[in-house]
Amino acid sequence: MQNTTIKIDGMTCMGCVNSVKNVLQEISGVDNVEVSLEQAQATIQYDADVTNDNTFIEAIEEAGFDVVG
Numbered sequence: 109m110q111n112t113t114i115k116i117d118g119m120t121c122m123g124c125v126n127s128v129k130n131v132l133q134e135i136s137g138v139d140n141v142e143v144s145l146e147q148a149q150a151t152i153q154y155d156a157d158v159t160n161d162n163t164f165i166e167a168i169e170e171a172g173f174d175v176v177g
């Protein structure tokens with residue numbers, strides 16, 4: 109298992125947090141997702157043989173949020 113932290117712009121409430129969490133959890137290979145409103149970031153534990161950062165970034169952007177950096 110691998111860990112990555114992605115900085116996210118545009119989350120304003122727990123509804124946003126849950127949206128981000130849901131789209132990330134649907135990606136195959138994702139094991140665990142923590143999304144923090146205060147820190148404006150998602151921490152994802154995943155299987156690097158199955159998925160990667162680019163997939164996470166695309167999913168977050170498709171959900172209507174911006175990825176920072």
Ligand SMILES: [Cu+2]
Binds near residue numbers: 121122123124125
């Ligand atoms: Cu919201």
